[in-house]
Amino acid sequence: MDMNAKHSETRNHILRTGRIAIAQKGFTALGLAELLRVADVPKGSFYHYFKSKEHFGCIVITEYIEEYAQTLDALLDSSKGTVAQQLLDYFTDWIETQSGDIVSADAPPEARCLVVKLSAEIADLSVEMREALHRGTSELISRLAAIIDKGFTDGSITSDQSSTQLAECLYEVWLGASLLEKLRQDGTSFETALCLSRRLLQ
Known part of the structure; x- marks a missing residue:
């Protein structure tokens, strides 16, 4: 393995293990010492990739949103019925993955929505992390709006609201x-959310 690949692997390892730890404990409760311990890296290695814990948190959020957007696109596959039904299936999947509040140590980071986990916690704590979350949620809403536009086209969604609204x-x-x-x-x-979604979409 060349040096660049090794550096990339180490950085990704810190991000993944840190993301799981944040999903379990939250950002503020996860101290840097514990983060270093769970990632099994020295402090110097951490600061080689991240300027601060806050910088690390921003990257965790950004990469999580990017991966989740890909998951959203995969779930809302146009070959699986009408767009309205795809969205309802997506929300049903949301219920299955977001119910409860326990994340096992070996669970994938996607097991819990970090937007839900972090929004209230860091909104007043970190301007940079709040802005990262805001950009990320705006991107996800744009993805949903583009999908809803397809629902207007196939006739399965007939809302008076615009796709963005x-x-x-x-x-x-x-x-x-x-x-x-x-x-x-x-x-x-x-x-309640699923019932309301059915009314909004149909």
Whole structure:
């Protein structure tokens, strides 16, 4: 393995293990010493790739959003029925992956939505991380809007709202439901969100 490949592998390893730790504990509760321990790297290696813990957090968010956007595109495959049904299937999948509040140590980072995990926690803590989350959620809403446009075309979505307005509404409904589910842990928030989504889409 050449040096560049080794550096890339080390950086990716820190990001992946750190992302899992953040999903388990949150960003503020994860101290740098613990991050170094779970990643099994010395402090010097960490600072070789990241200027600070906050810089590390911004990159975690950015890469998570990029990967999640790819997951969203894969889930909303135009070969799987109407666009409205694809979206409802996507939200049903959201319920299955976001219910409860336990992430196992070997779970993939995608097991829990980091936007849900971090939004309230870091909004007033870090301007840079808040902006990274804002850019990321704006990108995801744009992806949803583009998909909704396809639903207008195939006739499965007939909302009076624009695709952007509908995408924002749906995203806000599910983000709010996910936050409430963390408190209730009984599935009712997701049930309400799914019923509302059906009305908005159909």
